Amino acid sequence: xxxxxxxxxxxxxxxxxxxTFFSFLFVSYASNPLATVRQNPRATPHLIHLLTLQxxxxxxxxxxxxxxxxxxxxxKLGKSLVTLQPIWPDVQRTMxxxxxxxxxxxxxxxxVGIAVGIYSAIKQYSFFDYSFTTxxxxxxxxxxxxxxxLLQIAFTDEYNKWGVRIFYTSGLNSIPGESWFTLDxxxxxxxxxxxxxxxxxxxxxxxxxxxxxxxxxxxYIRTARAKGVSERKxxxxxxxxxxxxxxxxxxxxxxxxxxxGAIVTETVFTLDGFGFxxxxxxxxxxxxxxxxxxxxxxxxxxxFNLIADITYGFLDPRIRYD
Amino acid sequence: xxEFTRPDGSTGLVPTNPTIAGAEPLAPDGGIDRAVExxxxxxxxxxxxxxxxxxxxxxxxxxxAVAGLIGLIIxxxxxxxxxxxxxxxxxxxxxxxTLQPPTTAHQHYFGTDTIGRDEFSRVIWGVRTxxxxxxxxxxxxxxxxxxxGAIAGYQGGWIDNLMMRVTDLVLTLPALAILLAFTxxxxxxxxxxxxxxxxxxxxxxxxxxxRGLFLSLREKEYVEAAKASxxxxxxxxxxxxxxxxxxxxxxxxxLAVGVAILTESxxxxxGFGIKPPTPSLGELVAxxxxxxxxxxxxxxxxxxxxxxxxxxxxxxxxxxDALDPQQRRVRA
Amino acid sequence: xxxxxxxxxxxxxxxxxxxxxxxAVDGVSYELFPGEILGIVGESGSGKSVSTLALLxxxxxxxxxxxxxxxxxxxxxxLRLKKRELRKVRGNEVAMVFQDPMTSLNPVxxxxxxxxxxxxxxxxxxxxxxxxQKVIDLLTLVGVPNPExxxxxxxxxxSGGMRQRAMIAMAISNSPSLLIADEPTTALDVTIQAxxxxxxxxxxxETDAATILITHDLGIVAEMCDRVLVMYAGHIxxxxxxxxxxxxxxxxxxxxxxxxLPKLTEDEEWLEPITGAPPSLINLPPGCPFHPRCFLARxxxxxxxxxxxxxxxxxxxxACHFSEELxxxxxxxxxxxx
Numbered sequence: 001x002x003x004x005x006x007x008x009x010x011x012x013x014x015x016x017x018x019x020t021f022f023s024f025l026f027v028s029y030a031s032n033p034l035a036t037v038r039q040n041p042r043a044t045p046h047l048i049h050l051l052t053l054q055x056x057x058x059x060x061x062x063x064x065x066x067x068x069x070x071x072x073x074x075x076k077l078g079k080s081l082v083t084l085q086p087i088w089p090d091v092q093r094t095m096x097x098x099x100x101x102x103x104x105x106x107x108x109x110x111x112v113g114i115a116v117g118i119y120s121a122i123k124q125y126s127f128f129d130y131s132f133t134t135x136x137x138x139x140x141x142x143x144x145x146x147x148x149x150l151l152q153i154a155f156t157d158e159y160n161k162w163g164v165r166i167f168y169t170s171g172l173n174s175i176p177g178e179s180w181f182t183l184d185x186x187x188x189x190x191x192x193x194x195x196x197x198x199x200x201x202x203x204x205x206x207x208x209x210x211x212x213x214x215x216x217x218x219x220y221i222r223t224a225r226a227k228g229v230s231e232r233k234x235x236x237x238x239x240x241x242x243x244x245x246x247x248x249x250x251x252x253x254x255x256x257x258x259x260x261g262a263i264v265t266e267t268v269f270t271l272d273g274f275g276f277x278x279x280x281x282x283x284x285x286x287x288x289x290x291x292x293x294x295x296x297x298x299x300x301x302x303x304f305n306l307i308a309d310i311t312y313g314f315l316d317p318r319i320r321y322d
Numbered sequence: 323x324x325e326f327t328r329p330d331g332s333t334g335l336v337p338t339n340p341t342i343a344g345a346e347p348l349a350p351d352g353g354i355d356r357a358v359e360x361x362x363x364x365x366x367x368x369x370x371x372x373x374x375x376x377x378x379x380x381x382x383x384x385x386x387a388v389a390g391l392i393g394l395i396i397x398x399x400x401x402x403x404x405x406x407x408x409x410x411x412x413x414x415x416x417x418x419x420t421l422q423p424p425t426t427a428h429q430h431y432f433g434t435d436t437i438g439r440d441e442f443s444r445v446i447w448g449v450r451t452x453x454x455x456x457x458x459x460x461x462x463x464x465x466x467x468x469x470x471g472a473i474a475g476y477q478g479g480w481i482d483n484l485m486m487r488v489t490d491l492v493l494t495l496p497a498l499a500i501l502l503a504f505t506x507x508x509x510x511x512x513x514x515x516x517x518x519x520x521x522x523x524x525x526x527x528x529x530x531x532x533r534g535l536f537l538s539l540r541e542k543e544y545v546e547a548a549k550a551s552x553x554x555x556x557x558x559x560x561x562x563x564x565x566x567x568x569x570x571x572x573x574x575x576x577l578a579v580g581v582a583i584l585t586e587s588x589x590x591x592x593g594f595g596i597k598p599p600t601p602s603l604g605e606l607v608a609x610x611x612x613x614x615x616x617x618x619x620x621x622x623x624x625x626x627x628x629x630x631x632x633x634x635x636x637x638x639x640x641x642x643d644a645l646d647p648q649q650r651r652v653r654a
Numbered sequence: 655x656x657x658x659x660x661x662x663x664x665x666x667x668x669x670x671x672x673x674x675x676x677x678a679v680d681g682v683s684y685e686l687f688p689g690e691i692l693g694i695v696g697e698s699g700s701g702k703s704v705s706t707l708a709l710l711x712x713x714x715x716x717x718x719x720x721x722x723x724x725x726x727x728x729x730x731x732x733l734r735l736k737k738r739e740l741r742k743v744r745g746n747e748v749a750m751v752f753q754d755p756m757t758s759l760n761p762v763x764x765x766x767x768x769x770x771x772x773x774x775x776x777x778x779x780x781x782x783x784x785x786x787q788k789v790i791d792l793l794t795l796v797g798v799p800n801p802e803x804x805x806x807x808x809x810x811x812x813s814g815g816m817r818q819r820a821m822i823a824m825a826i827s828n829s830p831s832l833l834i835a836d837e838p839t840t841a842l843d844v845t846i847q848a849x850x851x852x853x854x855x856x857x858x859x860e861t862d863a864a865t866i867l868i869t870h871d872l873g874i875v876a877e878m879c880d881r882v883l884v885m886y887a888g889h890i891x892x893x894x895x896x897x898x899x900x901x902x903x904x905x906x907x908x909x910x911x912x913x914x915l916p917k918l919t920e921d922e923e924w925l926e927p928i929t930g931a932p933p934s935l936i937n938l939p940p941g942c943p944f945h946p947r948c949f950l951a952r953x954x955x956x957x958x959x960x961x962x963x964x965x966x967x968x969x970x971x972x973a974c975h976f977s978e979e980l981x982x983x984x985x986x987x988x989x990x991x992x
Contacts, residue, residue: 012494019491027503141631143584145591146607146624153614219757226710226752227745227772227824231737237771241762260498264588278499279592282506290503297496305494317808318761383672 005310012302016295017069023294024065027287068291087292090277095296098262098273100180105193106258109200110251114244116201117208121216132205139202144261148195148268155191170270192265199261200254207250211243218242245315252308256301380644387640393633397626401450408443412601415439424618433618435609441618445626447601452583452630455517455596459582462521464575467528474529475536476563482533489526497523501585502594511597516589520582531574535567569645573638580634587627603627658685658726659864660709660832665723665733667701667708670716674936678704680888680943682723683962688831691858691865693879693896695872695911697932701888702868706834708733710748711740727832746776749825753837755817759809765820766805769793772827792823795860796853815846819853826857833863839874851878872915876900876987884908887933887943890962894970900987904965904972904980906948912986942975950976 120129152170168188179185215221216239224238263275270276274293281289313319381387400407409429416438424433424441432441474485492500504519540563548562589595590604598605603623610619667679679701686692694702707713709725709732725732732743744750752758760768769789773780780788786805793801796819809817818838825833835854839847855878858865867878875882875896882899884892884907892905903909910928930947933939939946945955954975962973966981974980 015487015490015494019495022491023495023500023503027507137632137635138628140635141580141584141628143587143591143604143607143624143627145588145604146620146627149607149611149620150624153617153620156614219752219754220760222712223752223758223821223824224760224771225744226712226750228741228743228775229745229771230741230775233775238760238763242760245762256497259496260588263498263502264592267592279502282502282594294495294499294503297499298494301494301496316762318810 004313005306008306008309012306016298016302019298020069020291020295021065024068024291025061027290028061028064068288071288072295087289090289091274091292091296094272094274094277097271098259098266098275100185101189101192101266101271101273102196102258102262104189105196106200106251106254108193109197110204110247112197113201113204114208114247116205117210118212118243120205120209121212124213129209136202136206139198140206142199144195144199145264145268147198148192148265151191151195152268188271192269192271195265196258196261200258203250203254204247208243208247211246212239215239215243245312248311248315249308252304252311255304259297259300377644381640384640384643386636387643390633390636390640393629394637397449397630397633398453400446401453404446404450408440408446410440410443412444412447413439413599414443421613421616423616432622433616435616435619436613441606441622444601444606445603445622448603448606448623449626449630451513451596451601452586452603452627455513455520455586456579456583456630456634458517459520459524459586460575460578462517463524463578464528464571466521466525467530468532468571470525471529471532472536472564475533476540478537478540485529485533489530492523492526493530498585498588501589502592505589505594509594511595511600513596513600513602516586516595520585524578524582528571528574528578532567532571535570536563539563539566572645573642576634576638576641580631580638583627583634584631656687659688659728660686661724661726662705662709663724663726665705665708665725666721667704667713668719668721670719671936676935677888677938678718678935679708680938682885682888682890684883684890684893686832686864686866688864689862690880691867691878693875693882694866694868694885695870695875695882696885697870699887699932699935700885702885703836705885706750706836706866706868709834710744710750711735711737712750742776745772745825745830746828747830748832748834749828749830751818751821751825751833751835751838754841755814755821756841758821759817761809764806764808765812766790766807769820769824769827772824776828788827789823792827793820796820796823796857797849798823813846814842815849818842818846818850822850822853822857826861826863829861830863832866833858833861834866834868836868837870838867840869840871847874854878872911884911887935887938889943889959889973890971891944891973892971893962898970901985902966902981902983903985904970904977905974906950906980907944909980909983909985910947915986917986942973950974950979952976 116132120132123129168191221234221238224234229238259275262273263279265271266273266276267279274296278290278293281293416434418438419428419430419434420436420438422430422434422438424431428440430440430442432445434440435444470485474482501519501523504522505516509515509519544562586595587602587604587607590597590602591608593608596602596605603626606623607620610616610623613619662685663683665679665682666677669676669678682701682705684692694705696702704713704718708720709727711732713720720733723733727743727748730739732740732748735743759765766786766789769792770782770785773785773788777785790801790805793804798804798816798819804812804816809820812820822835822838838854839850842850851874854865854867857863867874869875879896881893881895883890884899884905886907892899892903892908899908900912903912907928910926913926914928916922916925928947933943933946939956941954941956941958942948942951942960945951948955952975958975960973960975962971963977964970965972965977
C-alpha cells in the first residue's frame with residue numbers, strides 16, 4: 001500500500017510541473033506583467049526597474065518559470081505584481097474561508113444525499129423516489145450562479161420585507177474581523193452553503209440510489225436472505241457495506257466541481273474566499289496570484305484523487321495495489 | 323414418424339406434425355425456415371428486428387425522454403428560427419418602455435430591461451448562441467476524443483501512455499479556473515473562440531471514456547475471432563469495436579451538450595466568456611444583477627438554461643437506457 | 655411409503671411486466687420424500703427455478719406474486735409463513751445453493767465470515783471459536799484445500815469450483831432436511847462440474863438431506879437423481895423415477911429432449927431438435943402449452959390442457975392426452991438404462 005502511495009506521489013510531481021508550466025506559459029504570454037506594474041500609480045520608473053530585475057521580467061519565459069518555482073518554495077509564492085504584497089497571507093486567509101464554506105456544504109450534502117439515496121432505492125417508484133428524482137434532475141440542470149443569485153435576491157432586504165434577520169446575502173461577517181465560529185458567520189455562510197449543497201446533493205443522492213439498486217438486486221443479497229439473515233442485518237451488513245464504496249470515490253473526485261462552484265458562489269455573495277480571490281486577480285491581470293491559485297488547487301485536486309484511490313482500495317478487497 | 327432421405331442416400335425418421343401443414347417431413351436442410359413457418363402459423367410471435375429498431379422502441383417508451391426531445395425541438399427550433407421568432411433584435415432598445423414587467427403589449431412577453439430591450443427576444447437570441455456552442459462543443463470534442471481515445475485504447479503501449487498523461491494534465495487542473503484563465507487571457511468575447519477553448523478541454527473526458535471502452539472491447543472474444551479470420555487493425559477497430567462503443571459515446575456526447583451550455587453560461591456570467599454584442603444567456607443573468615427587483619430579468623434567462631439542460635439530460639438518460647445492450651439495469 | 659417431506663399443491667406464480675403478466679409457474683404439484691434426490695429439468699423459462707424460489711419466499715414481491723398454492727413442509731405451509739418464521743426456516747431446515755458462484759458471495763466479506771454468518775444466524779449463542787472450527791470442518795468436508803487459510807480469504811481469491819464448494823458448505827452448515835440446488839454447475843467448466851457434483855453427492859449422503867436438483871442437463875439428472883420432473887412453460891409435463899423416464903419417456907417433450915442429445919455409442923449425422931420456438935410466457939398457447947411443437951398434437955390439444963396423470967403404474971405421470979400412444983416405444987437411451 002505504501003509503495004502505491006509513494007509511486008502516485010512521485011508520479012504527481014512531474015504532472016504538477018507540467019501543468020503549472022503550461023499554465024505559466026499562457027498566463028505569461030497572454031498577460032503583460034510589466035504593463036500591469038506600470039498601471040500601478042505608485043510605480044516609479046526606478047521601482048519598475050527594480051521589479052524587472054527582481055522578477056526577471058526581461059528574461060525568457062522558461063527562466064521566469066523556474067524562478068517562480070523557486071519562489072514557491074523559498075518565498076511562499078512570492079509577491080503580487082499588482083499589490084506588491086506577499087501572496088501567501090492572502091491565499092492562507094481566503095483558503096480558510098473557502099474551506100469553511102465547502103466543509104459546511106459538503107458534509108451536509110453527503111449525509112443527506114446518502115440518506116435520500118438509500119431511501120429512494122428501498123422505496124423505488126414511490127412518491128418519495130419520484131419527487132427526489134425530480135429534485136436531482138433539477139440539481140443537475142441548474143447553473144450554480146443562477147441558483148446563488150435566486151437565493152440572494154430572495155433574501156436580500158429580508159429585514160425590510162419581513163422584519164426578521166435570518167440570512168445574510170453578502171460578505172462573511174457583519175462586523176469586519178475574523179470570527180470563525182459565530183452564529184453571525186453561520187448566517188452569512190448559510191445561503192452560499194445552501195447553493196453548493198443543492199448541487200452536490202443531487203450528485204450524491206443519485207449515485208447512492210444507483211449504487212443501492214445495483215447492490216439490492218445482486219445475487220449475494222439473495223444468498224444472504226436465503227441463509228435466513230434478518231432484514232436489518234442484510235441492509236446494514238451486506239447492502240450498505242457494498243453500496244457505500246463508490247460514494248467515497250464520487251465525493252473525493254467531486255472536489256474539482258466543488259472548487260468551481262465555490263468560485264461562482266463566492267463571487268455572487270462577495271465572500272472573501274479563494275475563488276473570489278482568483279476571479280479578482282484574474283481581472284487585474286495579477287500573474288503570480290493567478291498562478292498561486294492554480295498551483296494550490298492543482299495540489300488539492302491531486303491529493304483528493306489520491307484519497308479517492310486509497311479509500312477505494314481500502315474498502316474493496318478486490319482492489320489491492322501491489 | 324415419417325421417413326425421409328438424407329443427401330447420402332440413407333433414410334431416417336423424423337416426427338410428423340399432423341396439425342400443421344399436412345404430413346410433410348422436416349427436411350434437415352429446410353429445418354430453420356420450416357421451424358419459423360410452423361411457429362408463425364401456430365400463432366406465435368417471431369418478428370426479427372434490427373438492433374437500432376429495438377433501441378428506438380426502448381427510447382420512445384420513456385415518457386421523460388420523449389418529453390425532453392419535444393422540449394428540445396421546440397427550444398432549439400426557436401433558436402434556429404430566431405429571426406422569425408424574436409420580435410426584436412438583441413441590442414434593440416426602446417427608452418420609452420424601460421423596466422417593464424412581462425406583458426402582451428408590444429410583445430414584451432418577458433418584460434424589458436433598463437434601456438428597454440425586449441427580454442423575450444434577448445432570451446431567444448441567447449438560446450441560439452447556447453445551442454450553437456453546446457452542439458459544436460459536444461460534436462467537436464466527441465470526434466477528437468473518439469479518435470484519440472480509440473487509438474490510445476486499441477494500440478496500448480506508449481501511445482496509450484502518452485495520451486493518458488496528456489489527459490491527466492488537463493484533468494488534474496481545476497476545470498472552471500483553467501477555463502476562466504484561458505478565456506480571460508485569450509478570449510475575445512466571441513462565441514467561436516470560446517467554443518474552441520471549450521473543445522480544447524472537453525475532448526479529454528470523452529477520450530478517457532472511449533479509451534476505456536476500446537481497452538475492454540479489445541479483449542472480447544468476437545474481436546479475437548475476427549483477428550483469427552485475418553482481419554487487420556483498421557478493420558477490427560472500425561467494423562467490430564466501434565459499433566459497440568457507439569451507444570455510450572452517443573450518450574456522452576448528448577450529455578456534453580448540457581455541460582457545455584452550463585459552462586459557457588457560467589463563464590459569460592462572470593464576464594469572461596461571451597461578451598456583448600454576442601448574445602448569451604449567462605450574460606443576461608449577469609445584467610440582471612443590477613436590477614434585483616425586476617424578477618423577470620433574472621428568472622427567464624436562468625429558467626431557459628435550466629429547461630434546455632433538463633431536456634438534454636432527459637434525452638441523454640433515455641438514450642442510455644435505449645442503447646444499453648445489457649438491459650440488466652432498472653430504470654433510473 | 656414414508657410421508658412426504660415436502661408436498662406442493664397447485665403452485666401458481668406470476669410476474670407483472672411492462673409487456674404483460676408472465677405466468678412463470680402455472681399449477682405445479684409434486685411431492686418430495688426424505689433422503690431422495692429429485693431432479694427438475696427444463697429449458698430456461700420453464701419455471702423450474704421460480705417454483706423453488708417461491709418456497710423460500712425469495713421472489714421479489716412487487717413484480718412477482720404467489721397467486722395460489724400450498725407447500726406443506728413438516729406440517730407447515732411455507733407459503734403462508736410469517737416473515738419471522740420463514741427466516742428461521744431459511745438456511746436452517748431448507749437451504750439453497752445458487753447458480754453463479756461468482757456473484758452469489760459478498761465480495762467484501764471473507765468466506766469464513768459468510769459461512770460463519772450462516773451458522774450464527776440460527777445459533778447466535780455459539781462461541782466464535784466453535785463456529786470458526788465448524789466452518790473449517792465444513793470446508794474440509796467439501797474438499798477445499800487449506801481450509802484454515804481459506805477461511806480468511808475473500809471470494810475473489812477462490813476459483814469458481816471452490817466458490818461453489820463453499821456455497822454448498824454454507825448450505826449444509828445447519829444440517830438442513832431439504833437442500834435445493836439451482837443449476838449448481840451450469841456456470842462451471844465441465845471438469846469442475848464433475849467435481850462439484852461429486853461433492854454434492856457426498857454431502858447428500860453425509861447429511862441424508864432430501865435434495866431438489868434443478869438443471870437443464872439430462873446427463874446430470876441421469877447421474878445424480880432418483881426421481882425427475884420435466885417442466886415446460888410453467889407446467890410439469892412428466893414425472894417419475896429416472897430409470898423409467900429414460901427408458902420409456904411418455905411425453906413428446908421429454909422424447910424431444912432426449913432425441914436432441916447426441917449418443918456417445920453410435921455415429922449420428924444429424925441432431926434432431928424440437929421444432930418451433932420456446933413459448934412466450936405472456937401469451938401462452940391455448941390448451942396444452944407444448945402443442946404447437948408437438949408431433950402428436952391434435953385438435954383436442956389446442957382446446958384442453960392435459961392434467962398430469964399416471965401412465966403405467968401410479969409413479970410415472972405424464973401430462974399428455976395421448977401418452978398411451980407412446981406406450982411400448984423405446985427411447986434413444988433405453989439400452990443404456992437397462
